[in-house]
Amino acid sequence: MKPPALIAVMGPTGSGKSALAERIADVLDAQLLNADAFQVYRGFDIGTNKPDDRRRYRLLDLKDPHEDFGVGEWVGLAVAELGRLWAAGRSAVVVGGTGLYVRALFEEWNDLAPPPDPALRAEVRAWAEDGVEALAARLVALDPERAQAIDLANPARVIRALERTLQPQPPVAFSLPPFRKLKWGLNPGVEILDERIGARVVQMMRRGWMAEVVRLSAEGVRLQDPAMRAIGYRTLLRVLGGEIGLEKALELIRLETRQYAKRQRTWLRSEPHLQWFTVTDEEGLESKIQEALERPE
Numbered sequence: 001m002k003p004p005a006l007i008a009v010m011g012p013t014g015s016g017k018s019a020l021a022e023r024i025a026d027v028l029d030a031q032l033l034n035a036d037a038f039q040v041y042r043g044f045d046i047g048t049n050k051p052d053d054r055r056r057y058r059l060l061d062l063k064d065p066h067e068d069f070g071v072g073e074w075v076g077l078a079v080a081e082l083g084r085l086w087a088a089g090r091s092a093v094v095v096g097g098t099g100l101y102v103r104a105l106f107e108e109w110n111d112l113a114p115p116p117d118p119a120l121r122a123e124v125r126a127w128a129e130d131g132v133e134a135l136a137a138r139l140v141a142l143d144p145e146r147a148q149a150i151d152l153a154n155p156a157r158v159i160r161a162l163e164r165t166l167q168p169q170p171p172v173a174f175s176l177p178p179f180r181k182l183k184w185g186l187n188p189g190v191e192i193l194d195e196r197i198g199a200r201v202v203q204m205m206r207r208g209w210m211a212e213v214v215r216l217s218a219e220g221v222r223l224q225d226p227a228m229r230a231i232g233y234r235t236l237l238r239v240l241g242g243e244i245g246l247e248k249a250l251e252l253i254r255l256e257t258r259q260y261a262k263r264q265r266t267w268l269r270s271e272p273h274l275q276w277f278t279v280t281d282e283e284g285l286e287s288k289i290q291e292a293l294e295r296p297e
Contacts, residue, residue, distance in 0.1 A: 004091040005030070005293065006082065006179035008102045009277075010268060011186035012261035014196035018051060020186060020277070021095035025056065027289050028091045033078060034059040035096030035105075038230035040074070041065050043216055046209040047232045049200070065216065065227035068121060070160065072112035072172050074101050079174045086177035097260075099267045106181055107272060112172045116163040124162050128155055128224065138162060156226065184277040184292065185268055197257045201232075201250055210236060210246075231256050 005028065009021040025032050034040070038048045040062040054060050058081050063069050078094070078101075085092050094102055104112060115121075128135050136152040143165040150157045188196075213236040221228065228234055232253040239249045268274060277292060 003178055003180050004086060004089060006106075006176070006181045007091065007093045008035070008106060008183045009093060009095045009186070010099065010102060010183060010271065010274065012193060012264035012268070013097050013257060014193045014200060014261060015186040015188055017095055017097075017186050018049075020184075021093045022051075022056070023285055024289055025093045027286050028093070030091035030093045031081070031085055032057045033081060033092055033094045035074070035078075035094050035098055035101045037069065037074075037096075037098040037101065038227065039096065040069050041227035041230070043212075043219070043221075044227050044230055044233070046204050046207050046212050047236075048230055049204070063227075065221045065225045066125075068115075068125075068156075068159070068226050070113075070115070071098075071100050071104050073115045074098075075105050075109075075112055075174065076114070076172060078105055079176065082177060082179070086179065092179070097264060099264060099271065102183070103271065105176075106183060108174065108176060110171060110173045113160075113164055114169050114172050116167050116169075120163060120167050124159050124166070127162075128159060132158060135159070135162070139165065142166070155224070156229070181273075182293070183271060183274045185271070185274045186277055187265065187268070193261055194258060197261065198254055201254050201257065204232075205250070210239070213237060214240065231260060 007024060007030070009017045009024065011017040021032060024030065034057050036048065038044055039050050039060055041048070042061045042064060044065065050060065051057055059074070059077055062077070082092055094105070096102070103109075127138060132153060132155045135155065135158045136147065139152070139158055139162050140147045143161070146161050146165055150161050152158060209232070213233060216233075217237065217240060223234060223237060235244075235249045235252050235256070238244050239246050275292065275295065
């Protein structure tokens with residue numbers, strides 16, 4: 001008997017990776033694990049394209065919009081889930097657009113920083129209210145060497161750097177159970193992706209994306225909250241504020257999504273041990289999954 005499999009389904013946004021991952025989970029009776037950095041946020045549902053049946057997934061809806069979340073914390077949670085699945089003899093399918101999460105987990109990076117103390121994180125985030133320049137000045141004064149190594153115009157990176165400077169911690173060390181690890185990639189091509197991205201933005205609006213943004217704003221979610229870095233949310237807030245019209249906003253969202261998909265394709269070209277998976281239709285998909293499982297690693 002082969003050991004349970006740990007399969008990552010990777011691909012740019014719009015490639016169909018979620019649908020394939022769910023089919024693989026059906027075939028293998030596997031647990032689905034979310035690897036999308038913004039689907040971890042409660043209330044950010046339509047714009048992050050959360051799955052219809054969230055009961056099938058773990059690592060969704062973990063955080064409130066104002067809370068930070070990063071690769072070290074995600075890996076820690078994923079490793080705990082995988083330990084339980086290994087003990088139960090079950091396979092796992094990891095799916096989501098955040099390639100850094102998948103690579104850190106599968107390649108067992110052992111230099112990841114753990115999340116800081118919540119009180120320190122709250123204090124640093126309060127400093128961020130004064131703007132990124134003031135925040136960067138604090139970092140330069142406290143740790144000029146670290147400041148030289150990061151983009152000081154990026155508030156999230158400056159915040160993380162300050163946290164690490166103020167609260168040095170040993171890196172997270174972990175090892176995975178001996179799953180058979182596989183990475184399968186989907187890339188239907190630029191033209192097809194562009195068409196799907198355009199159609200998906202329209203569909204998300206029909207499903208109530210604008211109403212979701214209105215609700216989040218009414219609940220006190222702020223422009224600078226970490227969850228608001230998800231594509232499209234800040235742009236739709238500009239519509240609510242009367243800065244731009246809806247058609248212009250949708251144009252910007254489509255452009256930003258296509259640019260993100262391009263960065264994802266670039267990332268995947270350097271992904272270790274990635275096997276490309278071609279899906280043309282549903283017919284014979286189960287046999288293709290089994291065939292891919294039988295390939296030598």
